[in-house]
Amino acid sequence: MKKIAVLGPKHTYSDEACSLFENKTNQELEHIYASNIREVMKLVDEVGIGILPIENTLEGYIGQHIDLLLEFGYLIDSEVKLDITFSLVSHKALKDIKRIYVQYATKNQCLKFLSTHKDIDIIVTDSNVTSFDMYQKDEDSAAIIPNHLVKDEVFVIKDVADEMVNHTRFLVIKNKQQEFKLYAKDKDIKATLVITPKNDRPGLLYDILKVFSDRNINLISIMSRPTKKEIGTYHFLIELEAKSEEYVYIQTVFEELKDLYDIKVIGLYQSI
Numbered sequence: 001m002k003k004i005a006v007l008g009p010k011h012t013y014s015d016e017a018c019s020l021f022e023n024k025t026n027q028e029l030e031h032i033y034a035s036n037i038r039e040v041m042k043l044v045d046e047v048g049i050g051i052l053p054i055e056n057t058l059e060g061y062i063g064q065h066i067d068l069l070l071e072f073g074y075l076i077d078s079e080v081k082l083d084i085t086f087s088l089v090s091h092k093a094l095k096d097i098k099r100i101y102v103q104y105a106t107k108n109q110c111l112k113f114l115s116t117h118k119d120i121d122i123i124v125t126d127s128n129v130t131s132f133d134m135y136q137k138d139e140d141s142a143a144i145i146p147n148h149l150v151k152d153e154v155f156v157i158k159d160v161a162d163e164m165v166n167h168t169r170f171l172v173i174k175n176k177q178q179e180f181k182l183y184a185k186d187k188d189i190k191a192t193l194v195i196t197p198k199n200d201r202p203g204l205l206y207d208i209l210k211v212f213s214d215r216n217i218n219l220i221s222i223m224s225r226p227t228k229k230e231i232g233t234y235h236f237l238i239e240l241e242a243k244s245e246e247y248v249y250i251q252t253v254f255e256e257l258k259d260l261y262d263i264k265v266i267g268l269y270q271s272i
């Protein structure tokens with residue numbers, strides 16, 4: 001059976017996103033669990049594909065996950081989106097607990113709730129299921145966990161995220177270039193490219209953006225991430241969207257850009 005690298009243990013949101021991907025693409029994959037996202041990325045090299053949470057309604061882009069995508073040089077196959085909800089579970093009343101376990105991306109989605117409990121220590125974990133496991137072994141603790149994990153806990157506060165409507169976007173990443181897969185003809189396509197200016201000059205980014213604007217291509221985001229080599233040097237990530245029938249056209253624009261600038265296309269894919 002084909003394998004996929006996923007943040008574990010079983011039942012994390014990444015695990016759910018993986019099942020959704022299998023469902024949508026009509027295939028069954030063996031989930032190979034890793035204890036943190038860096039380990040997921042390492043596993044992708046071996047197993048071929050993996051799941052990477054990349055953006056959230058409340059948090060925006062998850063900077064450290066984008067950096068891993070750039071560091072490992074993987075490509076994007078497709079994306080899936082999930083509704084995200086969190087509850088606080090506790091062994092006793094909050095005034096009597098000493099610690100709250102919370103995953104780092106989850107923490108950034110529950111800042112309002114956490115700011116009202118400043119007297120309790122926050123222990124940051126690598127996954128939501130790890131938060132739950134640590135809480136189960138610690139009588140003096142509480143944990144913020146996905147609503148789908150809440151069963152017979154003693155003390156529960158439902159929906160502790162900053163807003164009721166919350167989604168996370170997960171990329172299905174792969175270690176090898178493959179033919180563009182049109183999963184659904186009626187769905188738009190997205191593309192992500194990375195520019196790392198070697199010889200920076202005034203107007204470089206403007207010139208690249210102008211190529212898209214002149215060709216009526218809709219950009220959805222642009223963000224900068226540090227190269228981590230020298231202060232003040234950045235990778236620029238650009239995401240764009242187009243109709244699925246325009247994918248050949250988009251590819252020609254990329255070829256044109258590649259001749260002029262140092263760009264890398266890391267994904268031409270669909271949200272499925």
Ligand SMILES: O=C(O)C(=O)C[C@]1(C(=O)O)C=C[C@@H](O)C=C1
Binds near residue numbers: 129
């Ligand atoms: O810990 C999990 O359940 C995950 O799958 C990780 C993750 C993330 O890192 O963004 C996924 C979705 C939620 O936004 C919070 C946590």
